[in-house]
Amino acid sequence: MKENNINTKKTSYLIKRFLPYFKKYKWVLILDLFCATLTTICDLVLPMIVRYLTDMGMNDVESLTVRLILTVGAIYLGLRVIDLIANYYMANIGHVMGAKIETDMRRDLFDHLQELSYSFYSNTKVGQLMARITSDLFDVTEFAHHCPEEYYIAPLKIVVSFCILCSVNVWLTLIIFAIIPVMIFFAMKFNNKMRTAFKKSRNQLGEINAQVEDSLLGVRVVKSFANEDIEGEKFKEGNEGFLNVKKEAYRYMAGFQSTTRLFDGIMYITVVVAGSLFMMQGIITPPDLMAYLLYVVMLLASVRRIVEFTEQFQRGMTGIERFIEVMDEEVEIQDSPDAKNLQAVKGEITFDHASFHYADSDENVLTQIDLTIKAGENVALVGPSGAGKTTLCNLIPRFYDVTEGRILIDGIDIRSVTTHSLRSKIGMVQQEVYLFSGTVYDNIEYGKPGASKEEIVQAAKLAGAHEFISQLTDGYETFVGERGVKLSGGQKQRISIARVFLKNPPILILDEATSALDNESERIIQQSLEKLAKGRTTLTIAHRLTTIRNASTILVLTEDGIQEQGSHDELMSKGRLYSRLYNMYTTNEETVGN
Template sequence: MSTKPAPLRRFMPYLLRYKGILLFDLFCAALTCICELVLPLMVRTVTNMGAENPAGLTVGFIVRMGALYGVLRLVDAAANYFMANTGHVMGARIETDMRRDAFSHLQKLSDAYFANTKVGQIMGRITNDLFDVTEFAHHCPEEFFIAALKVSISFVILSRANLLLTCIVFALIPVMAVCCAFFNHRMKDVFQKQRRQIGELNARIEDTLLGERVVKAFSGEEVEKQKFEQDNSRFLNIKRETYHWMSAFNTTTRLFDGLIYLVVLVAGSFFMRAGRIQPGDLVAYMMYVTTLLTTVRRIIEFTEQFYRGLTGVERFCEIMDADVDILDEPGAVPLQNVKGDIRFEDVSFEYPDDHHKVLHHIDLHVRAGEKIALVGPSGGGKTTLCNLIPRFYDPTDGRILLDGQDIRSVTLQSLRRAVGIVQQDVYLFSGSVYENIAYGRPDATRDEVIQAARLAGAHEFITALHDGYDTYVGERGVKLSGGQKQRISIARVFLKNPPVLILDEATSALDNESEFAVTQSLARLAKGRTTLTIAHRLTTIQSADRILVLGGTGIEEEGTHAQLLAKGGVYSRLWNSAQALNETSL
C-alpha cells in the first residue's frame, strides 16, 4: 500500500509559504461576499417600505441607501482588485516554486530515469501541466471560501424570510451535487488522459524536429506526417470526449437552475397569497436564490479548473516521486587535491531497469597519470565502466576508490568536478561559442576561455567565424562541423582542468583531417592526467601505457600494444581485422 501523501497534501506546503497573502486574499473575498449579499437586503427594505409605508421613502432615506451601496461597491472594487492582481501573482509564485523544485529534482535523477522517460513528457510536466496551477492555487481556497460564506449566510437570511421554502430549495442542492459528481469524475479521468496525450504529442514533435535531417535524408516526411496525424487524432478524440462530459455537466446544472427557480416562483407565490411571505421578502428571496445558484454554478464550473490544476499537481508529484538513485551519502566530504589514482575492487554492475549484467567482478588499478585504453566488442561494458567513475551509475557490487577514498563517501559535485569527459556525440548548448566553452568553469575570465580554446586547437577556426567567440552555434551546435564541435568540447574540458579524463570514442565519427586535429588536441589535454580512452580505432591507442580488453567475462587481456600483439589473443585478432579492413578500403 502506497504511503505517499495525496496530491493536495503535497501541494499545501507551497500554498502555506504565502499564508499572509492567502489570508488577506480570503479577507478580501469575504468583503466582496458581504457587499454582494447586502444588496438583496436593501432591495427588500425598499420594496417592503414602498408596499406598506410609501411615505417612509423620503429623499434622505433614498440618498442614504444609495450612498451606502456606493461605498460598498467601492470596497468591493478595491477588494476585487487585490484578489485579481496579488492573488494571481501568489499563484504564479507557487507555480514558479513547483517548477523550480521539479527542475532541481530532475538534475538529481540518474541516467536510468531519462533512458526510460520521454523528454517530451518531462517537458510537458514542468511547463504545460503547471500552467493551471496558478489559477488552481489562487482560486481553489478563494472560491470554496466564498461559496461557504454565501451558502451559510444565504441560508440564515432566507430561513428568516420563510423556513419551509428555504428547506425545499436547499434540499434540491445536494441532489444537484450528486448528479454533477458523476460528471465531475468523468471529467477528471478525461483531463488526465488529455495531459498524457499532450506529453505524447510533445514527444512526437520533438523527436521529428530533432531528427529532421534523417527525415529528409530518407524522404520520411510522409511517414512522420502519418505518425503525427495519429497522435493528433488521438488528442482530438480525447478533446471530443472532454467536451461531451463538459456539455452534459453544464446541461445538468442549467436544468437544476430552472427547477429551483420554478420551485421558488410557484411555492413563493402560494406563500405570498397565504400571507406567509411579504412581497419584498419574495423579491429578496429570488435575488438570494440567484446569488446562491450563481455560487453553486461557479463552484461547479470551477471544478473543471480544479481538476486541471489537480492533474497538474499529480503529474508534478510523479516527477518528485521518481527515486534519486545517485546522491550524496550522509557525511560525504569534498575531494581535495585529487591526484587521479583509481581502483576498482570486485566491481559488478547490472542495469536496474532490465537487470542486464554488464560488468563482472572487475579488479583494476589505474595509477595517477597513467594512460589506459579500453577496447573490446560493443556491449562489453567499456562505457559503463567509465560511467561508474563520476557516479552516473553506482556499482551493483564492489566499490571504486579515487585516491584511496570510496567515491560514495565524497560529494558528487567535487567528484564530478574532478572528472572530465569528451564523448563521441558532442552536445553543445544553444548559445554562443564562448558560453559553451565557459560552461567548463563559469567563473573563468575571457582570457582563460580563449587560452583553453588555443590549447584545444580551436582558436583559429573560432576567430574565423562571423562573430568569433560570440557566434551562435545553433541547436545542439548544428551550425558547426563535427570536428569544430569536438574541439569546442575539448576546450570546455581544458577550462575545467580535471585530474581524471575519460575519452569516449572521441574521434570515431570524424573525417581524417578533423581526426588528426582533434587527436593532437586530445594528446595535449591528456598530458599529466589520468586518462581512460574508449576506442574502436586501435591505431589511436598504440601509445597507451596499458590496453585493457573487456569482454563478457570481464578484463580478458591486459598489456601494452606490443605485448598484446605478441600474445596472439583477442587484441591481436582485433588488430589484424582492423588492418585487413584498412587495406580493403584502400
C-alpha cells in the first residue's frame, strides 16, 4: 500500500464497491427516497399554486373567493405537514442509516487489518492506518445518507420542472435548460481537481498522525536527548504541508462555487430578459413569468445544494477510496479451503527443505533447512545477528509462509490446518513485551479469555509475578498504563510469562526473552522460563549464551544455514563457531563485571 499515492480511481468504480453496504438497509433507503419524493412534490406545487391564483386574480378576479384561497392554503398546509414528517424521517433515520454503514465499514476494515501479515505492518505506518479507520470514515455517514437523496431529488426536480415549464412555453424552457449542460461541464472540471486535492489532504493528515504517534511514543527518548525542538520542527513541517494541501483544495472549491454562482446570475437574468421580451410579444403572461422565476429559484436552490454537497461528496469518495485501498491488500496467510483444526499436539516440529525470503527481496533468509525437534525437547538457537533465528521461529506459527519446502507439527503440514488452531497451540515470550492498556488482571487473562481468578493467580505465581502484583496499589486491578509504562521491564516480562502459563501451550518460543533485563531480573525470569518450558517443546533464541547451557540441543545458525548442532559440552569440545561465540560472550561479561 503506497501511502503517498494520489492517483484516484474512477467514481463509478468506487460507488460500485460501496453499494453492497446499502444491501442491509435497502428498505430504509427506499423509504428515505420515497420521503424525498414527497418533499420534492411539495416544493414543485408552490409555483403552480402561485401561477393559478395570480392568473385568476388578473383575468377573473370575481372567481377568486375567500373560500377558494383558504382551500388552496389548506391543501398546501397539508402538503407541508407531509413534508415535515418526510423530512424528519430523512434527517433522523436517514442519518442513522449512514452511521450504521460507517460502522459496518469500520468493522470490516478492522477485521481485515487483523488478518494482514507481518510484512504489511512492516511497510505501513500505524498513524496512516489510524487515519483510515477513524477520520477517513467520518464523512461516509453524510455521504451514505445524502448522496442517494441529493442525486435523486435534483434530477427529479429538473425533469419535472422541465415538463411543467414546457407546457407553459417551450422556447423559454429550452433557453433556460441549455445553460445547465454548460454549468455541469465547468463544474466537472473543478470536481476532478477537488478530488485529487482532498486525497492529498487525507494522505498528509495520515502522515501527521504517524509523526505525532512516533514522537509521543518516543517521548522519553526525545526528552533524554533534549530534542524537543527537533520534534517540533518535524511537526511544523508536516503541519504546514497539510495547510498547503488544504489551501490547494479550497482554491479549487472556491473556483467551483464561484463558477456556479456566475451561472446562477446568468440563469436569473436570462429568465428576466427573455421572459420580458416574450411577455411584450404576448407569448407568455405575467403569471407564467412569475411561475418561471419561482421554478428557476427552486432549480438554482437544487443546484446550490448539489454544489454544497459536492465537497462532502468528494470527501466521501476519498474516504471510500482509501478504505478500498486497504481492503484490497492481499491477505498473505490464509487457511486452505479444507483446513482442519490442529488437535492433541505432542509438539514434534519438522523443517523439511524449508526456505524463505521476504516478498520485497529474492535473496533467501533461510535456505533448505532440514531439522527435526522432538516433542518436549528444549532447543536453543544461537548465531550472529541477521542469520534468521527469529524468522525461523516466526515460520512455525505462520506469521510468514515458507517459500519452499514445508513445516510439520506431529507430521502434519501446518498449511493444512487453520491458523487459529495452530497459533492456539504455540506460546511466545518475546524481548519486546507488549501490555495492553488496562489492568494487570486483563493482561494476564489475555492468554485465556474467560479464565477464572484462581487460574490467573496460579499463572502469576508460576511466573514469579504474584508477589510484586500483590504489592501494587490495587493488586491485580492496577492499571498498567499505555504499553505497561507504569511497570518495570522485569515486571512486564513476568506478566507476559504468566500470560503464556495461563495459555498452557504444548509448543513454546522464547525470543531473547531476558536480553533486555538486568542480572537480577534475568535470574528471576530465567527461573520462571525454566518452569514454563518443562514438558513443552521449546525453542529459545539466546542472546546471553550462558542462559542456554542446559538446552538439550543447541543449533548454531548462520547465513549459510545450520552450521553446528549438539549439546553445550559437545559444541564446546569441537572448538568451532559456537565455542568462539561462547568464549567471546563470557569474556565480555567478565569485562563488564569488572
